[in-house]
Each structure stands twice: as C-alpha cells, then as structure tokens.
Amino acid sequence: MPILDPLIYRPNRVVEKQRFHQASHDPIYLRTPASKVFVRVYYAMFAAGMLGTAYGAFSLIKGKPANE
Structure with a gap:
C-alpha cells in the first residue's frame, strides 16, 4: 500500500536521538x-x-x- 509507506518505512533514528539526549548535561525536561x-x-x-x-x-x- 503506497499510501502507508511513509509510516511503515521510516528510518530508525532511536540511536541518534539517544546519543543526543545522553550527551547533554541539561535536565531531561530542557x-x-x-x-x-x-x-x-x-x-x-x-x-x-x-x-x-x-x-x-x-x-x-x-x-x-x-x-457612610
């Protein structure tokens, strides 16, 4: 189904986001x-x-x- 391809075949960016979050020393909410x-x-x-x-x-x- 070509209409669902952008949802199904998305690149996996978990490792990249994990590195970004773990490299920062700011509080997690910032x-x-x-x-x-x-x-x-x-x-x-x-x-x-x-x-x-x-x-x-x-x-x-x-x-x-x-x-008064």
Missing part, C-alpha cells in the same frame, strides 16, 4: 530545543495564574469600603 520554549511558556502562565490568585485573595481580604 534537552530538546522545543522543550525550552514549552517550559518558559508554562512558567509564564503559572506566574500569571499565581499573581491573579494572589490579587483575588488580597481583594477578598481587603473588602469593600464601607458606605
């Missing part, structure tokens, strides 16, 4: 080039969420000013 982007985006979203949560908690604790 070894690939794209993972650095994903981790930074995650950190930015986490920081924004924590700041929003802290602001909301502060607003609830502070309360509304009393009407």
Whole structure:
C-alpha cells in the first residue's frame, strides 16, 4: 500500500536521538530545543495564574469600603 509507506518505512533514528539526549548535561525536561520554549511558556502562565490568585485573595481580604 503506497499510501502507508511513509509510516511503515521510516528510518530508525532511536540511536541518534539517544546519543543526543545522553550527551547533554541539561535536565531531561530542557534537552530538546522545543522543550525550552514549552517550559518558559508554562512558567509564564503559572506566574500569571499565581499573581491573579494572589490579587483575588488580597481583594477578598481587603473588602469593600464601607458606605457612610
């Protein structure tokens, strides 16, 4: 079936990828080039969420000013 040939007859790149990962001394979650982007985006979203949560908690604790 020629339509499935790109899926079936793919080159085996396991050894090449294994050498790439084992040669690096970075943490495992930062070894690939794209993972650095994903981790930074995650950190930015986490920081924004924590700041929003802290602001909301502060607003609830502070309360509304009393009407006189």
